[in-house]
Amino acid sequence: MAAASAVAPLNLPWLHRGCYERVNQQHCANPGLRTQLVHTPLPQGQNPQSCREDTIGVPCWSFSPCPHTGGTARSPIPKPAAGVGAQRLLISNLYSCLLSPSGHRHPPRTRFGAGSAQSRAAQRVPAGMEAGDGKEESPQPMALSRFQLSEEYGFLLPNPLTELPPSYSPWMDIAHELPQLIASHQLRARIHQMPQLNTQHLQGREELHLAHLVLSFLTMGYVWQEGEEGSVKVLPRNLAVPFWEVSQALGLPPILTHADFILANWRRKDPSGPLEIKNLEPIISLPGGESLHGFILVTLLVEKAAVPGIKATIQAIHALQHLDDERLHRALQGLAAAIGDMDKALQQMHDYVDPAVFYTVIRIFLSGWRDNTAMPHGLLYEGVSKQPMAFSGGSAAQSSVLHAFDELLGIQHSQESTTFLHRMRDYMPPPHRAFIRDISQAPSLRQHILSSADPRLREAFNHCITALVDFRSHHIAIVTKYIAVAKARARQEEAGSIGKPPAALEAKGTGGSHVFIFLKSVRDSTREGLISA
Numbered sequence: 001m002a003a004a005s006a007v008a009p010l011n012l013p014w015l016h017r018g019c020y021e022r023v024n025q026q027h028c029a030n031p032g033l034r035t036q037l038v039h040t041p042l043p044q045g046q047n048p049q050s051c052r053e054d055t056i057g058v059p060c061w062s063f064s065p066c067p068h069t070g071g072t073a074r075s076p077i078p079k080p081a082a083g084v085g086a087q088r089l090l091i092s093n094l095y096s097c098l099l100s101p102s103g104h105r106h107p108p109r110t111r112f113g114a115g116s117a118q119s120r121a122a123q124r125v126p127a128g129m130e131a132g133d134g135k136e137e138s139p140q141p142m143a144l145s146r147f148q149l150s151e152e153y154g155f156l157l158p159n160p161l162t163e164l165p166p167s168y169s170p171w172m173d174i175a176h177e178l179p180q181l182i183a184s185h186q187l188r189a190r191i192h193q194m195p196q197l198n199t200q201h202l203q204g205r206e207e208l209h210l211a212h213l214v215l216s217f218l219t220m221g222y223v224w225q226e227g228e229e230g231s232v233k234v235l236p237r238n239l240a241v242p243f244w245e246v247s248q249a250l251g252l253p254p255i256l257t258h259a260d261f262i263l264a265n266w267r268r269k270d271p272s273g274p275l276e277i278k279n280l281e282p283i284i285s286l287p288g289g290e291s292l293h294g295f296i297l298v299t300l301l302v303e304k305a306a307v308p309g310i311k312a313t314i315q316a317i318h319a320l321q322h323l324d325d326e327r328l329h330r331a332l333q334g335l336a337a338a339i340g341d342m343d344k345a346l347q348q349m350h351d352y353v354d355p356a357v358f359y360t361v362i363r364i365f366l367s368g369w370r371d372n373t374a375m376p377h378g379l380l381y382e383g384v385s386k387q388p389m390a391f392s393g394g395s396a397a398q399s400s401v402l403h404a405f406d407e408l409l410g411i412q413h414s415q416e417s418t419t420f421l422h423r424m425r426d427y428m429p430p431p432h433r434a435f436i437r438d439i440s441q442a443p444s445l446r447q448h449i450l451s452s453a454d455p456r457l458r459e460a461f462n463h464c465i466t467a468l469v470d471f472r473s474h475h476i477a478i479v480t481k482y483i484a485v486a487k488a489r490a491r492q493e494e495a496g497s498i499g500k501p502p503a504a505l506e507a508k509g510t511g512g513s514h515v516f517i518f519l520k521s522v523r524d525s526t527r528e529g530l531i532s533a
């Protein structure tokens with residue numbers, strides 16, 4: 001680590017020792033980067049050796065000063081409260097340099113060293129998503145660019161990279177053969193032969209996102225290659241260490257997330273062609289063939305259909321702040337229309353995904369190692385931590401879209417559902433998480449409607465609620481077809497090995513929730529958001 005000797009270690013004595021070492025190591029490995037720490041008290045007895053545990057609450061965001069850039073702390077880093085056994089943290093170097101999620105001013109780009117990771121990363125950030133241009137931030141509190149949201153693609157990564165630099169070909173070669181390697185039971189052996197690559201040569205968040213996508217797919221394939229009964233306890237060092245490092249840099253957990261599976265996993269077959277299913281394909285696949293592609297691409301189209309709704313959400317908040325009811329009315333109409341379009345996009349699932357393939361082949365590869373009886377102790381990331389760690393599997397519950405709409409509309413879910421949904425936010429890219437948090441802190445739309453005498457506003461608000469209830473009802477119908485009915489059929493047909501349905505997941509979703517109780521509760525509490533005349 002060449003830069004380590006030139007950099008003064010951060011003075012963070014309150015940190016758990018393992019965390020402290022990792023912060024400094026990460027910091028020194030990336031000279032010129034500011035380090036963003038997110039830390040929460042860790043309840044006694046929970047994974048005390050782990051720096052990065054499943055849940056990253058965000059009660060306290062702090063920006064520690066960097067010896068290179070001399071950045072300022074936005075809020076003081078508190079000492080741990082008495083009785084708190086350990087602290088958890090997330091290091092999100094890249095985001096804290098390119099973009100600040102909550103009103104923090106950016107260092108001028110000139111502060112980055114000429115060839116530094118940030119200056120290279122900043123050059124790669126697509127137009128319309130760049131926030132760190134050295135100017136003062138827009139006075140508009142909810143500008144898309146502040147949250148790495150794209151005007152055209154919303155939460156989707158715009159035109160994601162499809163190849164990493166040549167030195168990462170050992171990862172890419174395996175990733176491109178993944179379905180075949182899993183089917184022939186050779187993936188684990190291939191991963192054991194893989195060299196341990198240095199992640200420092202990854203430049204910019206697009207390369208990091210592609211690396212996270214690739215390593216997460218390799219990890220899911222490695223863990224589940226032999227089905228539920230043949231899962232592993234240890235992720236080998238040559239995969240675990242780079243996956244952990246890339247995850248730290250992005251502020252994502254070291255497991256496949258919706259941000260990998262959908263947001264960063266798409267390309268146009270014809271680069272100048274339309275964004276429609278026939279012209280799209282995933283960058284990296286898992287077993288499941290056309291159904292897997294359909295599952296990814298239909299979900300992607302739901303994200304794309306949400307884009308006008310994301311913009312309408314921002315418009316609505318601006319209108320509330322300026323007490324502009326005309327603008328608010330238009331924004332709510334736009335939001336209801338977008339949710340309707342998401343619903344139409346969702347229906348394409350029926351055309352492109354075979355329930356039997358989804359249930360018996362695809363689903364297990366989205367499963368995590370938290371609340372999963374097939375892996376009751378979690379997964380040991382060799383070379384990262386001496387204790388196994390537990391993470392939930394990939395799920396569209398990690399999509400930021402409905403979280404954002406729920407916050408705007410003031411939907412109150414049950415405590416249990418809220419706990420699960422909030423946990424899913426820890427699996428989102430930090431700027432998207434920050435977007436949801438800022439919506440939750442905006443003036444209350446619901447209160448405004450309740451106190452307004454304008455019936456058109458109430459009607460437009462209720463259209464949004466009804467559209468959301470319909471979306472959730474149709475989603476429940478899909479889950480019934482693809483999980484409950486498919487399960488009954490699979491039992492009759494008794495498919496073999498990989499085709500055997502994951503028994504540990506039968507009553508639960510990939511994220512570990514009790515599926516139908518949870519989904520109906522979420523749908524019903526949405527309906528309770530209707531405002532009567």
Ligand code: HEM
Binds near residue numbers: 299395396515
């Ligand atoms: C075959 C297709 C699908 C199946 C089988 C499915 C299954 C599930 C399951 C089991 C859950 C419960 C949470 C968990 O355990 O992960 C869930 C939640 C969720 N899913 Fe899906 N899902 C599908 C497609 C989609 C699509 C395309 C979207 C839209 C982006 C979506 C959005 C959500 C959301 C937002 C939640 C959280 C609950 C809510 O807010 O209503 N799902 N899904």
